Amino acid sequence: EPEVTQTPSHQVTQMGQEVILRCVPISNHLYFYWYRQILGQKVEFLVSFYNNEISEKSEIFDDQFSVERPDGSNFTLKIRSTKLEDSAMYFCASRARAGTDTQYFGPGTRLTVL
């Protein structure tokens, strides 16, 4: 069964460093998402991406964040200068097409900022 994959599973970085979280969505899906979950809190929407551009972003997704689909398979989230409060689980999700809301999530990347 096709699934969303994410790498790395755990990333440790120093405050102020840049990190790139990688996701491989399900093949032939068209809509891509990033969510995050701070320990003990709700899963929060960050950004949606379709047709090579951002469809919607939350207040969390400020200028420090960017997303990219550099090739036909990867979908990346970059945090330019990490802060302590960026420590969280980051989940990638993908959706097949308009007409369905079903999103399939990856296993997540645990980001720890020291």
Added chain:
Amino acid sequence: DAKTTQPPSMDCAEGRAANLPCNHSTISGNEYVYWYRQIHSQGPQYIIHGLKNNETNEMASLIITEDRKSSTLILPHATLRDTAVYYCIVPQSTGANSKLTFGKGITLSVRP
């Protein structure tokens, strides 16, 4: 998104049916009800969704009331591995964005 309300927690015995309720009284006519679950800190897992009719798949059944203001997710024979947080979500109408808004969900504890 239409707001959903779930009790914070419930438990059930292994092998018994788990019935997880959800209220979504402000749901509009073309909005679906979705259920996801999250086991520990893993990625949310899609379970089932429905519009009006009851739905069943290999994981669960979804019962939606006739007025669509509430629904119940049924795990027919709960196992220890079903212990998780279950989210009832009513996404905004399908379109380019269709983001999911997660609440606190209901924590299901399956006891041996």
